[in-house]
Amino acid sequence: MIITCPYCGPRDLSEFAYQGDGNRKRPDQASTNQKAWNAYVYDRLNPAGEHNEIWQHAGGCRRHLAVTRNTLTHAISKVAFAAAAGPKRSAARRKQGKAG
Amino acid sequence: MVDQLSPLEPVLRTGRHGHLADGVGVRLAETQPGSIVQLAAWPGEEKALIRTIKQVTGLALPDGAGGGACGNGKAAFGFAPGRFMVIGEDENIAGVFAGKLSQKTGTVTDLSHGRTGIRVSGARAEWVLAKLFAIDFALPAFPVGSGLSTVHHDIFAQIQRSGADQFDVYVFRSFARAFWHTLRLASEEVGYEVR
Numbered sequence: 227m228i229i230t231c232p233y234c235g236p237r238d239l240s241e242f243a244y245q246g247d248g249n250r251k252r253p254d255q256a257s258t259n260q261k262a263w264n265a266y267v268y269d270r271l272n273p274a275g276e277h278n279e280i281w282q283h284a285g286g287c288r289r290h291l292a293v294t295r296n297t298l299t300h301a302i303s304k305v306a307f308a309a310a311a312g313p314k315r316s317a318a319r320r321k322q323g324k325a326g
Numbered sequence: 327m328v329d330q331l332s333p334l335e336p337v338l339r340t341g342r343h344g345h346l347a348d349g350v351g352v353r354l355a356e357t358q359p360g361s362i363v364q365l366a367a368w369p370g371e372e373k374a375l376i377r378t379i380k381q382v383t384g385l386a387l388p389d390g391a392g393g394g395a396c397g398n399g400k401a402a403f404g405f406a407p408g409r410f411m412v413i414g415e416d417e418n419i420a421g422v423f424a425g426k427l428s429q430k431t432g433t434v435t436d437l438s439h440g441r442t443g444i445r446v447s448g449a450r451a452e453w454v455l456a457k458l459f460a461i462d463f464a465l466p467a468f469p470v471g472s473g474l475s476t477v478h479h480d481i482f483a484q485i486q487r488s489g490a491d492q493f494d495v496y497v498f499r500s501f502a503r504a505f506w507h508t509l510r511l512a513s514e515e516v517g518y519e520v521r
Contacts, residue, residue: 233391233407234474238460241477285477287406307407 227300229293232307234286241285247271248278248292248308274298280308332356333442333502340521344514351450351516354509357443357494361419367408367432374431375410382422383412395471396488403473403486408432411473411484411496413443441484442502444509447492450516455493457512459483465490481505 227239247270253262271277279293292311294304332338334356342350367375376387385395385402387410394403400414412419420436427434446455452463458478462468473486481504484496497505510518 234476235391237476240460285482286475287409288475289407 227302229281229283229291229302230305231283231286231289231291232305233289234283237283237286241283242291243282243284245280245282245290248280276303330358332358333499334506337503337506338520342517342519343510344517346517349517350448350519352446352448352454352513353519353521354506354513355445355447355521357413357445359413359443360415360417360438361413362437362441362443362496363412363420363423364435364437365410365412365423365427365432366435367410368430369408371431372408375408375427378423378427378431379410379412382419382426383414392472392474394473394486396486401486401488401494403471403484405473405475405484411486413486413494413496440499441496442499444495444497444502444506445488445492446495446509447489448518449491450513451491451493454509454512454516455485455495458508459485461485463487463493478505478508481508 228236229239229242230236249271250266252266253259257263275296275298277295277297279295281291281293283289283291290308292306292308293302295302338356365375365379373389376389379402380386383400383402384398385400387393387395387402387404392404394401396402400412402410402412404410412423420434420438423434455461456463459476461474461476468474468487470487470490473484475482475484477483481497481501483505486494488494
């Protein structure tokens with residue numbers, strides 16, 4: 227399997243590390259909603275087909291990537307930097323230097 | 327001035343080795359530059375950092391993935407978004423960048439003692455490196471001056487093409503001897519000369 231990193235170009239699978247399901251939504255840090263946390267930790271779609279995933283180009287530029295991969299064929303239809311594809315941080319949080 | 331100690335010193339056997347029937351296929355050497363520096367730009371400050379690299383080294387880096395340049399005993403290339411390696415004979419490149427680089431632009435990390443530079447040159451250099459890394463080393467795909475970041479099993483490597491048949495490979499100092507061993511084995515079939 228070859229993943230085309232937006233910076234490095236096409237690279238072998240051995241350079242990448244799987245970082246998990248890209249569909250998870252982390253509840254707010256202060257949330258005590260057990261259902262939401264349980265879903266975040268355990269619930270997975272496990273689709274037979276297109277799947278949103280997070281990969282890290284660990285053996286290259288070390289950036290995290292948002293990859294859409296077909297679990298049946300391993301065909302990769304979309305790759306983007308996870309930072310660009312993911313939920314935007316609010317300007318206020320960014321100014322305070324907080325992650326989120 | 328402190329003497330440079332090479333991690334390859336105990337295993338560096340100069341001379342010609344391997345299958346030499348067709349001559350020397352590759353030459354291997356440790357480059358031992360005075361400085362190896364990593365620069366990182368804050369988001370959106372990449373162009374300002376490229377300008378600072380030009381100010382300090384005189385090297386004009388093309389804007390784009392892996393863009394780099396070398397000459398006059400200096401070399402620079404991008405290996406990740408907003409991240410650059412600068413290598414040179416001068417022992418205080420990190421100090422010069424620390425003075426020139428605004429805190430709003432990015433950061434300087436002196437890796438002079440943390441990386442080992444190995445030069446692989448000669449007619450079979452592409453062939454030997456292609457056996458170690460899953461990278462297209464052909465000239466059109468990997469032009470002179472450009473660089474990239476890759477890995478050989480657990481050994482991270484930054485590679486710059488510093489000539490049509492010459493590559494500079496930067497590996498972690500602690501992995502340098504292991505990588506040198508692998509490189510010698512890979513070079514054996516084409517015949518190699520250690521300088």
